[in-house]
Amino acid sequence: MKLKISIIIATFNSGKTLKQTLDSIRHQTYKNIELIIIDGLSSDNTLDIIKEYSDVVTKCISERDSGIYEAFNKGIELATGDYIGFIGSDDCYINYNVFESIINDFIDDIDMISYPIVCIDEYYKNEYIFFNNIDKEDILTGKMLPHPGLFVKTRIMKKYMFNDKNKIISDYEFLLRYLIDGGVVKFRDYPVAYFSNSGVSSGNFNSESWKCEISEHLTLYKNLKLEQKYLFGYLNKVFKYEDMISIEYSVKLLIKNLLKKFELVEFIKRFFRIKRKHKCNLKYCRWCGRYGE
Structure with missing residues (x-):
């Protein structure tokens, strides 16, 4: 029997991006997929898009919730697949063979x-x-594996769930608790998803989301009674407090703001080829300006 993969998506007024997410699932060559959408009572066209993709949406709940982690927990409770994956409503899978590829990696019962x-x-x-x-x-010092690239056995997800009191770091807390209990993560080196960097946890330093993240990390380290070196490692590696107060950092920040103000960032990136321009073969891609058949 083919393994079943449960994909969970949390939505709230996701009408501008959700179609691309669902389209990347609709065209997958591997079909034993259970797609669960937990909607936070959207007021835009999100539910209309979900109806449009009723051929691939297995279960959908639309009701008020406290945030993304409560939504994820509802999805976990409904999941009947062998493995669970999560993807954002503004993200999508990288090609139409993703699940065909990863299913071959699950043969070791990991x-x-x-x-x-x-x-x-x-x-x-x-x-x-x-x-x-x-x-x-x-x-242990605060770094997180890319969450849309994680696939977890369903019994593991149902055992740990997410701490829905957090707003930002519950995926990290789940991973940390799993590892502390002796859990093992296997790694593969090919990407599986496109991730929009405009999500909840993508704020700039000193933004409200980063302040919230710091607070949640401090609470987590206290509750788990981790060694002090991990807390210091977190503060140093992730937030780089020493750099934040340095003259060098201040100069870099000033230059960055000036470049942004005078709209020179894109010119410089293109000139030095710092990052490549997005290009894909998906039928529906808002970044390429392609909107399906």
Whole structure:
């Protein structure tokens, strides 16, 4: 019997981007997919788009919730697949053979497998690969595996669930608790999803989302009673406090703001080829300006 993959999407007024997400699932060559959408009572055309894709949407709930992690937990409870994956309503899978490829990686009956993802700048349409080559020590100091590239055995997800009291780091908390309990992550090196970098946890330093993330990390480290070196490692590696107060950082920030103000960023990126321009073969892609058949 073919393994079933449950894909969970949390939506709330996602009408501008959701069609691309669902379209990347509709055309998958591997068909034993259970697609679960948990909607936060959208007031735009999100539910109309979901109806348009009723051929691939297995289950949909639309009701008020406290945020993305409560929505994810509802999806986990409904999931009947062998493995669970999560994708954002503004993200999509990288090609139509993704599930055909990853299903071959599950033959060893592994509990969790990680893949890289490709991050895309919504404004400039540039992209870069977010690699997953980090170890347990990196994770203990705050680094996170790319979440849309994680596929987890359903019984593991149902055991841990997400802490819905958090707004930002519950995917990290789940991974951390899993590793502390002796869990193992297997890695593959080919990307599986396009990720829009305009999500909840993509704010600039000193933004409200980053302040919230710092607070949640501090609470987590206290609750789990981790060694002090991990807390210091987190503060140093992730937020680079020393750089934040340096003259060099201030100069870089000033230059960045000036470039942005005078709209020179795109020119410089193109001139030095810092990041490649997004290009894909999906039938529906808002970054390429292609809107289906």
